[in-house]
Amino acid sequence: MEDRIERGKQWLENLLTLMGMPTTATSEGFATITEDRESCWLNIGIDHLTSEQIQLLIGERGKNIDAIQYLANTLLNLLQSSESQGSYTIELDGYRVTRYxxxxxxADTAAAQVRDTGQEIEVPDLSSAERKQIHSFLQNSTDLVTESRGQEPDRKLVVKLR
Known part of the structure; x- marks a missing residue:
């Protein structure tokens, strides 16, 4: 596992250098952000970054940091044995924790609204990973069900009574 962490840190630091934002990447080891999956957290150091660079790396509604995370998960697992593969979460300035x-x-607001009105609720403007998280949050609900509806980039999460 340490090899996977070091491989991830080195890859992330190289990417940031190529982007003209050389800084460090650290890891807090393995942290659980969802109940069903552990992920290696790679934290981008903010000491050498301006606030503009931090905003650029995060991007509008997290699109850039999501893209970096997607690249990390794809490229760092490419050609690796199954036991060397794993999930990476890229964190920057508390964005992931805040967004979680x-x-x-x-999820709580949508669930309460559906229960109060009996009407389904569409939640727009979520990435596929965010829709998956909300599906996960509500999956054990006995009275609600979630589904995704539509085509990207206009796909929406729907919460409705079971």
Whole structure:
């Protein structure tokens, strides 16, 4: 596992250097962000980055940091044995932790609204990973069901009574 962490840190630091934003990557080892999956967290150091660079790396609604994370998960697992493969979460300036809390609130609000009105709720503007997280948050609900509807980039999460 340490090899996977070091491989991830080196890859991320090289990517950031190529992007003209040389900084360090650290790892807090393995941290659980969802109940069913562990992920190696790679944290981009902010000490050598300006606030503009941080915003650029995160991107509008997290699109850039999601793209970096997608690349990490694809490229770092390419040609690796199954036991050397794993999931990577890229964190920058607390974005993932903050967004996780926001997604919990979105799920709770949607669930309460569906229960109160009996009407289904569409939650727009979520990435596929974010839709998956909300599906996961509500999967054990006995009275609600979730589904994704539509085509990218306009795909929406739907919460409705079971």
């Amino acid at each position: 809390q926001e997604l919990l609130e979105i």
